């Protein structure tokens with residue numbers, strides 16, 4: 001069992017730390033956010049993530065998990081340190097490496113002799129070298145180990161990954177990092193750092209492409225009178241295609257796809273490749289936000305000004321409280337710009353912090369619908385599926401619903417007098 005330091009206790013770092021402690025390692029997690037460290041040390045967690053609180057408590061109770069302020073205090077006695085800090089987007093679309101560089105600078109004087117520094121953050125090709133240059137520690141091997149977990153099922157994904165990717169020029173460092181995952185059964189790809197970094201961007205770009213593709217097919221379905229759900233069934237049975245991740249929706253978002261697709265376009269441009277396919281994928285996604293807003297506008301007769309729109313769902317997907325780059329926020333912003341009043345409910349959101357200014361936060365699905373002219377479903381929370389259209393119809397001013405996740409029972413809502421619009425059906 002190894003002594004591990006985790007630098008950054010966000011969605012990725014906290015999951016990584018708690019899961020490594022669960023596997024039996026001694027883990028110290030560091031963050032710069034003092035309040036977060038205090039909360040975590042007391043066994044609370046600042047995010048919504050299935051099973052994570054249980055693993056954090058287990059690690060604390062069994063003495064294998066600790067939380068401290070500052071990277072240096074976590075790493076002074078570690079064998080392996082993981083960088084799990086943010087890599088947000090620069091204004092030009094490239095990835096901002098300043099958090100990675102700052103954390104590496106902090107670690108350089110304290111990392112024990114021949115420790116390994118692993119980059120788990122999503123970083124452009126060449127970043128392993130950037131870290132090596134900042135460290136100036138020839139005895140420390142820098143390894144790339146991109147993370148593929150999905151918010152909402154982060155613990156499950158970490159403990160049962162589809163694959164583990166390790167990029168290193170130093171074979172013994174690669175083997176050491178791989179050995180930390182002992183007990184996890186998954187195919188492994190051990191390669192060089194540039195390839196590992198490219199795999200992560202390629203995976204996210206491909207997934208975003210699937211979503212934009214299915215949204216484009218949904219638009220065609222609407223035009224020709226086909227049902228996208230059945231089209232997906234017919235597509236998915238083809239084993240070369242598969243049905244995973246072919247889900248039409250309000251557009252993709254979240255903390256990764258938007259920044260990672262733009263970063264890959266940028267990386268490609270820097271090496272002389274014009275990644276027009278990915279540009280198209282991003283453009284289709286922007287159009288999808290507009291398409292959903294158009295549906296809402298049409299449902300109230302063509303003019304949104306002064307109309308009340310009930311919104312169900314704010315997070316970028318169900319099972320998380322993460323609002324970063326959520327399609328719901330893009331769509332609400334556009335609704336507000338066109339003069340609508342927005343009453344939004346999400347099971348994990350209780351304040352208007354981070355929402356477009358003017359959004360009012362409702363405390364229940366019914367509360368959001370009070371006096372509304374139209375209801376829009378923007379996140380696929382399971383509890384939305386089972387709401388009773390009869391009771392809602394009494395509270396609403398209008399009888400229109402735009403189901404941008406295709407999760408409601410269309411026939412039932414129509415039977416109770418609702419003008420139902422889904423995506424691609």
Ligand SMILES: NC(=O)c1ccc[n+]([C@@H]2O[C@H](COP(=O)([O-])OP(=O)(O)OC[C@H]3O[C@@H](n4cnc5c(N)ncnc54)[C@H](O)[C@@H]3O)[C@@H](O)[C@H]2O)c1
Nearest residue numbers: 008009010011012031032084085086087103121122147151
């Ligand atoms: N969120 C995901 O689903 C996901 C999945 C795979 C990969 N990634 C990648 O992982 C990285 C982290 O993403 P995240 O969503 O966990 O970010 P996050 O914003 O949730 O967490 C980052 C944490 O790092 C802390 N931090 C910043 N600088 C620090 C420093 N010098 N020392 C200690 N702590 C510091 C922040 O306070 C924050 O708590 C990003 O590169 C992201 O692209 C994210």
